[in-house]
Amino acid sequence: MGTITSPDASPSHTAGALVGWMPESGGRGTLTLVSSCSLTIFLCTWVVIHPRVSKRPTIRRLHKLALFLKTLVGPELIAVEALQEWSQAKKMKPSCAPFTGGQLKLIQAYFIGMLALRYRTPDGNRVIWPSQYTWLLEQGLITWEHHACWGLSVGDISDKSNADGTVKLAALVQVSWFLAQCIMRAAHHLPLSQLESMTMGYIPLSAVTYSLWWLKPKDIMTPSIVDLPAMSEEQRTIFEDMAVSNEFDDEGLEGQDTLWGVWHLTPRVFEKEAEDVRRQETLERSLQEVEERSRRRSKATSQALERERAGSSDNDEEASVDLPDLLRKEIVISYWDPDLYRSKIWPLSCLMGIVIWCSPPHLLAFQISNTC
Structure with missing residues (x-):
């Protein structure tokens, strides 16, 4: 576990010492250290998760568990996914602005991007992707005045969202207290254990992820299923060709809503x-x-054309x-969204890339614990 010392221990005598299980009395015990770090890691990973919408409860729970495990192992991967989803939602707003009067909010763009808007089919329902919804507005097949009928009002989305303010507050308090303890130990030249150093690696990535998903609805149980307006055959073909993937449709086809699919990332429009x-x-x-x-072949002579005809089938x-x-x-x-290079936060994107690939939490923990 690394170096575990009591608060009043002398740094010069304890910085390089390895100790076993420490009791709680008379100083900082092992149980307090392990429980504090475990709780902080759990809150930094579980609270930040905002899963996509699935109609099947089993798939929904397993997908959330898969996101939790991925966040636990690689928090930088979830940070990148949050950045790309935020970018997609931000781009959807100006694309729809001429047809919505600028009334489309980020929470509504997130709602569509998390596969929460679907349309009925004879065999079940299919996802309406952000590009498809924008196209429906452009073609005049739907109007923004009736967006509440499609379950897109901010009030309806907020009612479906199960974001718990108490859990958010608990996470903020625990993370703040943990950081304060680490800062105080550093100020008094006391060493940090490897577990504490690793825990600190989760905090900045979780903060970035949560800030990007701050307005995204959380734990929505059921999607909004609507009926598409009447379309010509050509319009229907164009609309269906704009679908990013059919993996998340619910029509009982092979490969749709499978247990293995809970590990898959949510596709983005820029990928299509x-x-x-x-x-x-x-x-x-x-x-x-x-x-x-x-x-x-057309420039060949008539005699060569005879030979060409003999070999034309080949x-x-x-x-x-x-x-x-x-x-x-x-x-x-x-995939990486190229529009992120042209956004106002491109310096932050580059900085995130350096931090993600050069200093993952386990390397950061190793470096800090060896320098203390």
Whole structure:
């Protein structure tokens, strides 16, 4: 566990000493140290969690547990996810502003982005993604005046949210008390244990995550399910093509709302946009290659054309094989929203990246405990 000393111990005699279990009487005991650090870590990880919405209670609970474990092991990963979700919600506001009169709030954008707005289908329901909702407004298929009928009023969302002010206050008090103790020990040149140093590594990342999710609804049990307005066949095709993923739809299809899916990150609109751009570039490149082959064949002599006809089936087969190969799906570990580089907080984003990848909590704990 590291160095554990009593408050009145001399630093020169205890800085390098390793001790076992210390009783509570006469100084700082091991039980108090372990319980204080454990409670602080729990509050920094559990309270900060804002899971997406799922209709199935089992999936909802398991997803929250998965988020808790990921936050416990890698709080920097949840901080990045919160930053990307905040960026998506911020971009949705100006996109919808011409059609909402600027009345769309950040809490409503968060509500849509956390998969809480869905539409009925013959087999169940599907997610309405932020880009789809914006498109419905742009096409005049829905109006902002009726947003309350879709469960998007701030009052309805706040009623569904289960954010507990008492838990937030308890977390703030515990974290403040823990930091005060660590500062006082440092001021008196007393060493910190490795457990205390590791616990301190959770606090800044949890603070960043919670500040980004401050307005995001928490622990919503049921989504708002609506009926889509009447659309033409072309409009329906465009609308469905804008879906980022069908993994979180509830139509009883294979791969939807699975136990393994509770570990998956919530997809973002910019991921779909990046994928569409990549596919479009690949298609254009493959079509150019096919046109180039056609031009080469047209310039051949009549005698060469005879030979070309004999091998045309092979060439056509080659062209048909090239296209799927070019469109094969790559394995992507993670996406990064490029708009974050153009936002007002890009210096903070860069600083977060340095802190996240160079000083994770366990490395920070190791460094502090070895210098005390």
